[in-house]
Amino acid sequence: MFGQWQRKRGLANLILTLLDSKGEMTGAQIMREIEKVTQGIWRPSPGAVYPALDKMESEGLITVSKVERSQRYYAITEKGKRLLSPQGSLEVVIGDLEYNVRYLLDNRDLLTPDLKEKLKEILEEMEAILK
Incomplete structure (x- = not known):
């Protein structure tokens, strides 16, 4: 259980770092960017990323900055920046x-x-x- 929890926290930290450095992104863009920064070693699945985004949003670490068609763009909040x-x-x-x-x-x-x-x-x- 600890390893799984640690990995989820690592994913959240990586998402916050990406949003802080790159600006607002969709979930799909976040997955591609993680694959890019890990040089193809890891591309988290939608089943990992979207629940993490939902949890981070409910914790006030990120916010949905805009919605275009069915795409939600996420941005880091001040609380998220403090966590980094x-x-x-x-x-x-x-x-x-x-x-x-x-x-x-x-x-x-x-x-x-x-x-x-x-x-x-x-x-x-x-x-x-x-x-």
């Missing part, structure tokens, strides 16, 4: 951290002594930067 900033990236990482800590807490009975030791090391590093 270093501060926005940190906020995303902290949200991910919270999600993962809650997962660990829910599954604490599965932690081996080695995993507990690794978590202690990470916690010590975190405490050092929070002082």
Whole structure:
């Protein structure tokens, strides 16, 4: 599940980056542009792109800037631009951290002594930067 979620977030970040640098685009243009920037390695399917666009729109990261015939053009919002900033990236990482800590807490009975030791090391590093 984590890998799939990570990939979806990666797709959203890539879409935001494209809209920020290239301006408004349709879903089809976004798919072609992703294929272009990945040198043909990856062309996301409509089944991945359009749900991502819908979710990003509902989160206020993008907006439909215009509709021509049946084509919707998407543009990045100020909220989307903030997410691309270093501060926005940190906020995303902290949200991910919270999600993962809650997962660990829910599954604490599965932690081996080695995993507990690794978590202690990470916690010590975190405490050092929070002082």
